[in-house]
Amino acid sequence: xxxxxxxxxxxxxxxxxxxxxxxxxxxxxxxxxxxxxxxxxxxxxxxxxxxxxxxxxxxxxxxxxxxxxxxxxxxxxxxxxxxxxxxxxxxxxxxxxxxxxxxxxxxxxxxxxxxxxxxxxxxxxxxxxxxxxxxxxxxxxxxxxxxxxxxxxxxxxxxxxxxxxxxxxxxxxxxxxxxxxxxxxxxxxxxxxxxxxxxxxxxxxxxxxxxxxxxxxxxxxxxxxxxxxxxxxxxxxxxxxxxxxxxxxxxxxxxxxxxxxxxxxxxxxxxxxxxxxxxxxxxxxxxxxxxxxxxxxxxxxxxxxxxxxxxxxxxxxxxxxxxxxxxxxxxxxxxxxxxx
Amino acid sequence: xxxxxxxxxxxxxxxxxxxxxxxxxxxxxxxxxxxxxxxxxxxxxxxxxxxxxxxxxxxxxxxxxxxxxxxxxxxxxxxxxxxxxxxxxxxxxxxxxxxxxxxxxxxxxxxxxxxxxxxxxxxxxxxxxxxxxxxxxxxxxxxxxxxxxxxxxxxxxxxxxxxxxxxxxxxxxxxxxxxxxxxxxxxxxxxxxxxxxxxxxxxxxxxxxxxxxxxxxxxxxxxxxxxxxxxxxxxxxxxxxxxxxxxxxxxxxxxxxxxxxxxxxxxxxxxxxxxxxxxxxxxxxxxxxxxxxxxxxxxxxxxxxxxxxxxxxxxxxxxxxxxxxxxxxxxx
Numbered sequence: 145x146x147x148x149x150x151x152x153x154x155x156x157x158x159x160x161x162x163x164x165x166x167x168x169x170x171x172x173x174x175x176x177x178x179x180x181x182x183x184x185x186x187x188x189x190x191x192x193x194x195x196x197x198x199x200x201x202x203x204x205x206x207x208x209x210x211x212x213x214x215x216x217x218x219x220x221x222x223x224x225x226x227x228x229x230x231x232x233x234x235x236x237x238x239x240x241x242x243x244x245x246x247x248x249x250x251x252x253x254x255x256x257x258x259x260x261x262x263x264x265x266x267x268x269x270x271x272x273x274x275x276x277x278x279x280x281x282x283x284x285x286x287x288x289x290x291x292x293x294x295x296x297x298x299x300x301x302x303x304x305x306x307x308x309x310x311x312x313x314x315x316x317x318x319x320x321x322x323x324x325x326x327x328x329x330x331x332x333x334x335x336x337x338x339x340x341x342x343x344x345x346x347x348x349x350x351x352x353x354x355x356x357x358x359x360x361x362x363x364x365x366x367x368x369x370x371x372x373x374x375x376x377x378x379x380x381x382x383x384x385x386x387x388x389x390x391x392x393x394x395x396x397x398x399x400x401x402x403x404x405x406x407x408x409x410x411x412x413x414x415x416x417x418x419x420x421x422x423x424x425x426x427x428x429x430x431x432x433x434x435x436x437x438x439x440x441x442x443x444x445x446x447x448x449x450x451x452x453x454x455x456x457x458x459x460x461x462x463x464x465x466x467x468x469x470x471x472x473x474x475x476x477x478x479x480x481x482x483x484x
Numbered sequence: 485x486x487x488x489x490x491x492x493x494x495x496x497x498x499x500x501x502x503x504x505x506x507x508x509x510x511x512x513x514x515x516x517x518x519x520x521x522x523x524x525x526x527x528x529x530x531x532x533x534x535x536x537x538x539x540x541x542x543x544x545x546x547x548x549x550x551x552x553x554x555x556x557x558x559x560x561x562x563x564x565x566x567x568x569x570x571x572x573x574x575x576x577x578x579x580x581x582x583x584x585x586x587x588x589x590x591x592x593x594x595x596x597x598x599x600x601x602x603x604x605x606x607x608x609x610x611x612x613x614x615x616x617x618x619x620x621x622x623x624x625x626x627x628x629x630x631x632x633x634x635x636x637x638x639x640x641x642x643x644x645x646x647x648x649x650x651x652x653x654x655x656x657x658x659x660x661x662x663x664x665x666x667x668x669x670x671x672x673x674x675x676x677x678x679x680x681x682x683x684x685x686x687x688x689x690x691x692x693x694x695x696x697x698x699x700x701x702x703x704x705x706x707x708x709x710x711x712x713x714x715x716x717x718x719x720x721x722x723x724x725x726x727x728x729x730x731x732x733x734x735x736x737x738x739x740x741x742x743x744x745x746x747x748x749x750x751x752x753x754x755x756x757x758x759x760x761x762x763x764x765x766x767x768x769x770x771x772x773x774x775x776x777x778x779x780x781x782x783x784x785x786x787x788x789x790x791x792x793x794x795x796x797x798x799x800x801x802x803x804x805x806x807x808x809x810x811x812x813x814x815x816x
Contacts, residue, residue, distance in 0.1 A: 177772075205772030207780075231775070300663060305748030305761075307561075307773025330562030334773040337560035342663060342759050343748025345769060352629055357637070357663060 167196040169444040174202040175209020175222030178309045178365065179428045182245055182463050183222065186456045190448055197444045206309055206334060213239065213431050219441060221431035224309020225316075225334065226410035238434035240483065241409040242449060242476055243427035245457075246466035248366040248394045249313045250376035250424070254354050255280055256295060262377040263288040263386040266415075266423075269379065270322035272299055272361060274329075275340030280359060288386065295359070302353045302362035305343025307334040313426040314363045317414040332412065363424075366394070367464045381423040382415050391466040393422035399469035409476070425466070435484055442483060449480050535791065542785035544778050553785060559750045559766075561774070566782035568789050570750035574667065574760035575793065578742065579735040581671025581756065582678055587728055589675070590682025591717075594724075597683070598690035599712050610687060617680035625744035628673040633745055636672075637664025641757055644668075656754045665747035668756040673741050678731035685730060689723030690716060722805055729801045736794055739768035763790045 180203035187199040204212070206223035213221030214235050226241055251264055268284045271277030277284055281294040304311045316332030318325045329336050342357075344350040347368040354362040366389050369376050378386040387393055400418035405411045415423045430449075436442035453473045460467045468476075505514070545553065549566065556567020597606045641662035649658040693716045701711035717724070747759020748769065763786050774780045 207773040207775040210775060225775075228775075298661070305743060305765075306769040307775075309773075330560075333562045334775060335770055336562045337558060337565075338749070341749065342665060343761075343769075345743050345748070349744065353665070356629075356634060 169197050169440045171197070171199045171219045171441060171444060171448075172202075172217075173199060173209075173220045173222060173430075174204050174212045174218045175431070176206045176224045176309055176428055177203040178224050178247055179222065179245055179465070182460060182465050185459050185463060186448075186452060189459065190451060190456075193451075194447070197448070199448065205307065206312075207307060210431065213433075219436075220433065220445065222429065223431055224426070224428045225312040225332065226412075226429060227431065240432050240434050240479065242430045242432060242479070243409050243468060243472060244430055244452060245460055246394045246398055246425055246427055246468065247309070247313070248389045248422055248425035248466070249310055249317075249363050250366050250369050250389045251361060251363050251379065252351065252354055252369060252374050252376045253361040254356075254358060256297070256358050258292060258294065260292060261375070261388065262292065263380065264377050265380045266321035270318050270325050272301060273303070273318060273338075273340065274322070274324060275301070276324075288380070297359040300357050300360040301338075301341030302344055302350050302357070302360050303338050303341050304335070304350060304363075305345050308346075309334065309426075309428065310347065310363065310365050311335055313414065313424060316412050316426065317424045320412075320415045366390075370464050379423055381419075381421050382417050383419045383421070385419055387420065387422045389422045389424070391461060391464065393420055394425040394466035395469055397421040397423065397425045398427065398466075398472060402469055402471035402475075405472065405475070407475075407479070409472075409479070427468075432483060434482060446480050446483055449483075450477065453477055535788075538784055538788040538791060542781050542788050544781035545785040546781075548778065549782075553782075554789070557750075557752060561770075561776065561779050564776065564778050566778070566785075568763070568786055570752050571761055571763040571766050571786060572789060572793070573752045574746065574750075575736060575762040575764070575790070577667050577756070577760065578670040578674055578746065578762055579732060581668060582674035582735045583728065583732060585672065585675035586679045586682055586731060590679045590727070590731070591686060591724065593679075593683045594686035594690055595712060595717070598687045599708075599716065606687075610684065613680045613683050617684060621677065621738060621741040622744075624673055624677050625741035627676075628669065628741060628745040632669055632672055633664040636666075636669050637662060641668075644757070657756045660753070660755045660758055662757045663747060663759060665745050666755075666757050666759045667746070670742050670746040670760075670762070671756070673745050674735045674738060677738065677741060678734050681731045681734060682727045685727035686720070686724045689720040689727070692723075693719045721808065725801065725805055729798065732797060732801075733794060736790065736797070737764050738762075739764045743769055763787075763793075 180201070183201050183203075187201055191198050201222075206225060209218075209221035209223050210227060210231060212218045214231075222244075224247075227239065232239060251269065253262065255262075262285075265284060265288050268277060268282070268288065271282070271284055278299055279296055280299055281296045286294055312332050312334050315325075315329065315336055319329070319331050328339060342353060344353040344362065347364045350362040350364055351368070351372070351374060354360045364374065364376075368374070376389070378388045381387050396418060397413050397416045400421050401411070401413045401416040409427070409429065411427070413425060413427065432445060432449075436445065453468070453476055457467045457473070545566065549556065553566070553568050554572070555569055556565070557569045558565050558567050559570065560566070597609060601609070641664065644658040645662060649655050697715050697719055698711050701715040702708070706714065742762050743765035746761060746765060748761050748765065749759040750761045750766075751758060753760070767783055767786055767790075771780075771783055774783055
């Protein structure tokens, strides 16, 4: 009896080992923190549906994701900003960008006596963050907020102190709408040399500073604002309308710009044209090597991408991420065949 | 440890041949010698590897900026221009503020606990202090954000501006906009964090001062306070200084708690109420998202600078201990 038990368990054990050798694919990935909640949901659901494929994701930041991918320590990376031409040329192998979800950044503020939603013109936001608009009752802010009594108080500007994709989207927007910003601070980046203000660590750090400091303004991720019921203002889009960020407006921004998206999907959609578009939004990307030697890994990644574009998108709104527009999904589906 | 082992090994008369070696091996001396030597060599190895890694990986930044890295006041990842000056300034200022607050507080508490308090009270409080020393720094950061920062903004900051702010010379330290976050707030939070170290170590050291020292002082007609301040404390001087430098080391290298309350703006300003930034907090904040090679290299060079600062301050501490060693204290 004992002997037969031993034999059975041995056989089972062996079977498990052979299964592991034959069927199970383990993929390692690392990168952006912003899409971490949806990625971990996706990888978990996908693993349940395909028990032989397991994907590990470490949210170490976009910069880390790019470096790890270039060093070959992960199978694929993830980033909130597309890789620059310089970074791509430094890589030893070709890297493809696949947009996964959309995120947006919103301005939040704390002004004594002002409870309603404020409208921010593009010039006002750039001026505030450049330090050229220093009072809340500045005409540039007041003209878009008729009827709101703005105090004659100094604006306390709050930005992120840590490098982040949120800062990337925010500075991308500011650089597009203000020549002065572009000259003085430069293009979009995960951290910049801020002309004004205080730094807070993470969305929670910025929110904490804004909530505590009278007359402060900061920028945070839409998801974070929605999940924590933080009030935020409307931002003027390229068509001149003031739009309050919501998931539909973010998807609209991507859809409006879909024709202009290049084949490598490295595109900024801030300040996209269209009357309903929310202007401070962006894709976040998976970075995938164009050539994957290991056939099992290659098929696993391709399979996951196909699933992510169809099934995976359904999980987005539950976690307050905006879905990809149909046009982008169609083009990405074609691009999957580029992985060889 | 290894120094002791070495002396013992050398005291054994040199004997030739493997048999003599075996005999000493059986006695355990050789083994103890080898093990302790290896371990202490390991520390040396780790330190030198650390320095080497920092040195090698900061190559790009050192080559581009040279000595200007120490003086440049700009930190601009977008235009690849990096300088450590504001961070060095912030690190030194916050640590100095922390020590100014923590040393009197810590030393006084340690004296009370070791000399004046009943043994039971002293033991209970010391246990609590050791617990405080083990609290993770992010907790102190949260305390800072939710309690110290609002109090600084609404009460202490304005009070300082209206009183000390008008005093000549010192006034420059307390002026300008008061956000609640800044050098002073970071210094206060650091002081709260390092005080347990000073109390805990100083108390232990004070307790080791021989009873005879106190008795002799009292027999000479000294009051209790005179015996404590003029005999016991000088006797324990080296150990107390050790505790202060342990505290300084923690203050210099603190990341989380500082980054949550300092305002994270790389500025050099005379006012302690102004927001600033420190080396450790900058590295912790920016390392993960540092994309460019030069950016990363500059962050690593910041680490090298922090190492250098600790090295110099520790050296100065040694000199200070030796210099004050004459008169009063226990013979070294």
